Amino acid sequence: MSNMNVESSMAKLEEARQLESVQFRLERALKEADDRLQAYQEDIQSQKEYLWNSRDEMDHIEKISTRDSIQQSVTTGEFVLGQRKRMVKLRKSPYFGRFDFHAEGDEKARPVYIGVHHFYDEVDKEHVVFDWRAPIASLFYDYETGPAKYEAPDGQVSGDIQLKRQFRIRHGQIELMIDSAVNVVDDVLQDELGRATDDGMKNIVATIQRDQNAIIRNDQAKTLIIQGVAGSGKTSIALHRIAFLLYRFKDTLTSEDILIISPNSVFADYISNVLPELGEETVNEIGMETLAKELLKDQYRFQSFFEQTAELLEKNDEEVKRRLRYKASPDFLKQLGRYADEVEKNRFASEDLWIARRLVPGWLLEETFRKHRNLDTTARVAQVAREMEQKIGIQYNYDLMPEQRKELKAAIKGMVKQSTLRETYKRFFDWADQPEMFKPAKGGRLEYADVFPLIYLKMRLEGVRSPYRRVKHLLIDEMQDYTPVQYAVIARLFSCKKTILGDAYQSVNPYSSSATDDIRTAFRDATCVTLNKSYRSSYEIAQFAQRISPNPDLEIIERHGDEPEVLSVNTRKKEIAAIKDRIEEFENSRFNTLGIICKTQKQARRMHKALEGESDRLQLLSEDSQSFAPGVIVCTAHLAKGLEFDHVILPEVGQANYFTDMDRNLLYVGCTRAMHRLTLTATGEVTGLLAPV
Numbered sequence: 001m002s003n004m005n006v007e008s009s010m011a012k013l014e015e016a017r018q019l020e021s022v023q024f025r026l027e028r029a030l031k032e033a034d035d036r037l038q039a040y041q042e043d044i045q046s047q048k049e050y051l052w053n054s055r056d057e058m059d060h061i062e063k064i065s066t067r068d069s070i071q072q073s074v075t076t077g078e079f080v081l082g083q084r085k086r087m088v089k090l091r092k093s094p095y096f097g098r099f100d101f102h103a104e105g106d107e108k109a110r111p112v113y114i115g116v117h118h119f120y121d122e123v124d125k126e127h128v129v130f131d132w133r134a135p136i137a138s139l140f141y142d143y144e145t146g147p148a149k150y151e152a153p154d155g156q157v158s159g160d161i162q163l164k165r166q167f168r169i170r171h172g173q174i175e176l177m178i179d180s181a182v183n184v185v186d187d188v189l190q191d192e193l194g195r196a197t198d199d200g201m202k203n204i205v206a207t208i209q210r211d212q213n214a215i216i217r218n219d220q221a222k223t224l225i226i227q228g229v230a231g232s233g234k235t236s237i238a239l240h241r242i243a244f245l246l247y248r249f250k251d252t253l254t255s256e257d258i259l260i261i262s263p264n265s266v267f268a269d270y271i272s273n274v275l276p277e278l279g280e281e282t283v284n285e286i287g288m289e290t291l292a293k294e295l296l297k298d299q300y301r302f303q304s305f306f307e308q309t310a311e312l313l314e315k316n317d318e319e320v321k322r323r324l325r326y327k328a329s330p331d332f333l334k335q336l337g338r339y340a341d342e343v344e345k346n347r348f349a350s351e352d353l354w355i356a357r358r359l360v361p362g363w364l365l366e367e368t369f370r371k372h373r374n375l376d377t378t379a380r381v382a383q384v385a386r387e388m389e390q391k392i393g394i395q396y397n398y399d400l401m402p403e404q405r406k407e408l409k410a411a412i413k414g415m416v417k418q419s420t421l422r423e424t425y426k427r428f429f430d431w432a433d434q435p436e437m438f439k440p441a442k443g444g445r446l447e448y449a450d451v452f453p454l455i456y457l458k459m460r461l462e463g464v465r466s467p468y469r470r471v472k473h474l475l476i477d478e479m480q481d482y483t484p485v486q487y488a489v490i491a492r493l494f495s496c497k498k499t500i501l502g503d504a505y506q507s508v509n510p511y512s513s514s515a516t517d518d519i520r521t522a523f524r525d526a527t528c529v530t531l532n533k534s535y536r537s538s539y540e541i542a543q544f545a546q547r548i549s550p551n552p553d554l555e556i557i558e559r560h561g562d563e564p565e566v567l568s569v570n571t572r573k574k575e576i577a578a579i580k581d582r583i584e585e586f587e588n589s590r591f592n593t594l595g596i597i598c599k600t601q602k603q604a605r606r607m608h609k610a611l612e613g614e615s616d617r618l619q620l621l622s623e624d625s626q627s628f629a630p631g632v633i634v635c636t637a638h639l640a641k642g643l644e645f646d647h648v649i650l651p652e653v654g655q656a657n658y659f660t661d662m663d664r665n666l667l668y669v670g671c672t673r674a675m676h677r678l679t680l681t682a683t684g685e686v687t688g689l690l691a692p693v
């Protein structure tokens with residue numbers, strides 16, 4: 001494995017000239033686009049004026065045809081505007097890679113430049129830059145120099161890669177240029193990973209790794225489950241996969257057809273940058289709680305996931321844990337399913353009915369009632385009554401009078417064993433001989449763990465018309481935090497393709513989580529992939545996190561940094577003082593984000609208060625936060641999952657604060673948020689969850 005810096009000044013000169021030429025062509029194309037846009041604008045304006053001035057003389061057909069022509073100009077104008085936008089983006093950094101490919105049968109090799117977007121020069125009739133998602137671009141990610149092949153639309157193309165070069169071009173200048181002979185992008189990757197955080201998640205197009213590329217370009221899997229260690233690039237890959245699919249299926253898939261289920265608004269905001277950076281629109285995003293509210297039509301009040309986790313952390317109540325564990329088990333889902341069957345079977349006490357001295361047989365009532373199991377009870381009774389009325393009409397040639405119609409409906413209603421959904425759900429626990437497993441939360445609300453079982457029951461007994469039928473691709477992040485019942489609900493709601501990703505080691509609520517195998521059970525057609533290489537954290541930080549949750553399969557990228565520090569002091573005052581020192585160092589460093597990750601929200605609030613005035617950029621994240629800015633961010637591990645910071649401080653890591661299984665996961669999530677620096681502080685003895693070196 002050896003990367004070779006390009007010494008040859010000839011090559012540098014050649015590439016500088018190439019860049020100049022691309023820039024010249026871009027400027028020329030931009031000017032052309034501007035002229036065309038101007039012409040469209042004038043054309044639209046003059047057609048509108050014509051339509052207005054001649055409206056009295058024009059007949060209907062003429063008006064329609066002029067309007068159509070205006071609309072056509074608008075559409076073409078929008079297309080050119082889109083092209084223009086992409087060219088403006090390319091201006092700053094037209095490409096990041098080049099390889100020279102000698103395809104079999106061709107006379108010689110030709111250079112292929114790869115960028116975030118495609119650029120076709122209309123004047124010279126030449127593809128100047130290829131989109132990273134184009135079939136030929138996969139050669140860049142999949143091969144080094146030597147024999148190579150790719151799948152073109154017309155079939156496989158084989159050949160030979162003769163040169164492979166990577167660039168970092170910023171503000172129109174080549175900042176870095178590396179020829180790689182053996183290994184993909186190693187130096188450029190190191191360089192990228194060593195940089196400080198940006199405003200949000202960044203795109204990784206220039207340094208996508210081979211195994212990541214295979215996942216991104218997988219357009220076959222109906223459901224793709226990605227289990228990956230912390231910092232392995234799962235979220236990045238999933239978003240790049242979406243961008244790839246939007247490109248690959250551009251005629252049938254648009255950003256409006258995609259939905260992301262994300263853990264919270266801060267995370268949603270954090271990742272919202274990536275798709276626009278890749279030239280796609282942002283996609284819709286929803287949290288599990290909003291989903292639940294929509295499905296229950298706001299009829300039931302319930303505790304939030306955040307509150308459930310807070311309760312667990314602050315009270316450490318064994319009863320709560322038992323309830324959660326039970327409701328997160330695959331067995332619970334099976335039992336609930338059996339219960340739903342039984343309720344449905346015994347729900348309707350049909351008997352022969354005499355209306356207007358005509359017989360409506362019990363078996364017919366029963367059959368018709370069964371047929372409409374996807375309606376809620378009121379609609380179902382009304383539908384059965386309607387069908388019976390029709391049958392009486394046909395069979396007896398008799399039309400019911402209004403009074404008789406009412407009587408029929410009331411009789412059918414009387415046959416239904418009425419109870420509310422909540423009562424039916426509550427009765428499940430008696431049926432399962434576990435009455436102590438149902439307990440309302442504060443204020444009579446449902447416990448969060450009961451929300452999706454209730455929805456599941458509703459779906460089984462009443463049917464729920466999915467409000468998400470339009471969705472063609474669903475992306476679920478942090479998959480480990482959802483239970484089998486939640487997956488059963490999702491499987492019924494979304495029949496579309498799915499990308500599901502997460503890490504079993506990072507459950508912030510291990511009493512209500514799912515292992516990959518449980519998730520697989522919900523999606524029988526799933527393809528599973530595993531990512532074991534961690535990119536986010538320096539080697540030292542990733543090794544340190546192994547002391548909390550060892551994973552024998554973990555591979556750590558060799559990027560070295562400071563050893564994490566564990567500070568144990570004897571008073572809280574000294575602990576706060578040490579944290580303040582680190583904040584000062586941070587303010588004078590090259591870093592942009594410092595995350596101070598606490599165990600509970602209460603501890604975060606207290607920490608935020610203690611640090612008041614230490615930084616102009618001090619922020620506290622809470623359940624209601626929508627986003628965060630660069631600076632010092634105080635939050636809990638629960639809110640920090642999925643995010644990353646240049647420097648992370650975990651305060652209060654004493655034995656009294658971190659000792660349960662759940663604490664272990666939180667500690668692990670906290671540490672693995674750090675890219676370059678990690679500090680743990682404790683007053684007194686440090687937690688035993690940190691295995692000795």
Ligand SMILES: Nc1ncnc2c1ncn2[C@@H]1O[C@H](COP(=O)(O)OP(=O)(O)OP(=O)(O)O)[C@@H](O)[C@H]1O
Nearest residue numbers: 204207208209230231232233234235236535536642
């Ligand atoms: N091929 C790559 N090139 C450059 N950076 C990468 C690459 N793969 C991953 N990274 C970086 O690694 C970090 C982690 O990526 P990401 O957040 O997508 O991982 P994750 O697996 O979802 O993490 P976690 O589960 O810990 O939240 C990001 O900074 C990302 O840019």
